[in-house]
Amino acid sequence: MFPQGNQCYTYEDCKATADWLLTQTDVRPSVGIVCGSGLGGLAEMLKNQVAFNYKDIPNFPQSTVHGHAGRLVFGTLKGRSCVCMQGRFHLYEGYPIQKITLPMRIFKLLGVDTVILTNAAGGLNQDFKVGDIMIMKDHLNMPGFAGNNPLAGLNDDRFGVRFPCMSDAYDRELQQLAMDVGQELGFGDFLKEGVYCVLGGPSFETIAECRMLHKLGADAVGMSTVHEVIVARHCGMRVFALSLITNQAVMDYDSEEKANHEEVLQTGKQRAEQLEQLIFTMVARMEHNNNDA
Numbered sequence: 001m002f003p004q005g006n007q008c009y010t011y012e013d014c015k016a017t018a019d020w021l022l023t024q025t026d027v028r029p030s031v032g033i034v035c036g037s038g039l040g041g042l043a044e045m046l047k048n049q050v051a052f053n054y055k056d057i058p059n060f061p062q063s064t065v066h067g068h069a070g071r072l073v074f075g076t077l078k079g080r081s082c083v084c085m086q087g088r089f090h091l092y093e094g095y096p097i098q099k100i101t102l103p104m105r106i107f108k109l110l111g112v113d114t115v116i117l118t119n120a121a122g123g124l125n126q127d128f129k130v131g132d133i134m135i136m137k138d139h140l141n142m143p144g145f146a147g148n149n150p151l152a153g154l155n156d157d158r159f160g161v162r163f164p165c166m167s168d169a170y171d172r173e174l175q176q177l178a179m180d181v182g183q184e185l186g187f188g189d190f191l192k193e194g195v196y197c198v199l200g201g202p203s204f205e206t207i208a209e210c211r212m213l214h215k216l217g218a219d220a221v222g223m224s225t226v227h228e229v230i231v232a233r234h235c236g237m238r239v240f241a242l243s244l245i246t247n248q249a250v251m252d253y254d255s256e257e258k259a260n261h262e263e264v265l266q267t268g269k270q271r272a273e274q275l276e277q278l279i280f281t282m283v284a285r286m287e288h289n290n291n292d293a
């Protein structure tokens with residue numbers, strides 16, 4: 001049903017997958033959550049779970065990265081219906097960019113109005129420490145500069161406009177809510193805000209690249225999230241995103257540090273509980289959106 005290669009999946013293709021899911025569960029989610037590397041425990045917060053392995057969902061891609069379980073979990077969080085991706089897709093897995101962002105359009109067609117994305121990221125900002133949680137206020141889309149944008153190709157107006165605005169990509173009210181909730185929970189010491197830069201990966205950055213990204217205004221670097229944000233905003237969903245700073249990006253030729261995925265997963269484990277608490281409390285307090293931004 002879905003064309004392969006660098007083509008957009010049609011509205012009808014996305015609807016077929018959404019409709020299949022809607023026949024399998026009574027949950028009608030208004031909040032969609034994406035778990036970053038090592039942060040899949042977020043999905044375990046959901047009550048009354050109905051879960052699907054990605055391999056059983058028609059046309060869904062498969063997770064290939066350690067720390068991304070590959071399950072779509074429906075359930076409720078503080079009485080609010082949610083759907084949670086326990087594992088996301090990345091460019092470096094070899095999928096076309098339209099395929100890694102397909103779940104955002106399926107979220108939209110399931111009725112989701114607010115998307116919460118999480119990721120593991122390397123800290124470029126010298127004031128950040130490993131274990132800090134960074135509220136994303138903006139992004140730098142490096143693959144996009146090279147023409148690799150998930151919205152490239154024919155535009156279907158049923159999803160959104162040809163030229164969507166991105167200066168308001170990250171919902172300011174939700175950022176404020178996160179700050180307020182974080183302060184209340186006593187997370188003030190490790191709750192930060194900043195700009196996330198996406199690269200293609202899978203190789204980690206060189207020292208020169210980290211220095212350049214920092215000079216360009218990035219506070220954290222990773223290999224995900226931004227493509228999903230673009231597609232989610234295109235179809236009018238409200239977006240909130242968090243980076244867990246799992247490692248310090250290496251900026252100094254004298255440093256003995258080496259970025260590695262094991263450290264990323266380890267830091268995820270250590271901070272998982274607070275991250276879950278933050279999101280759990282935010283969801284409980286969120287106002288509904290009209291799924292029509």
Ligand SMILES: O=P(O)(O)O[C@H]1O[C@H](CO)[C@@H](O)[C@H]1O
Pocket residue numbers: 035036037038065088090118119120121201222223224225260261264
């Ligand atoms: O962005 P998430 O999915 O959290 O994963 C991050 O962790 C992996 C590197 O350790 C990369 O995939 C990077 O993007």
Ligand code: HPA
Pocket residue numbers: 120121122123204205221222223246247248249259264
């Ligand atoms: O240092 C990093 N660079 C890119 N992606 C990452 N994901 C976690 N840490 C990093």
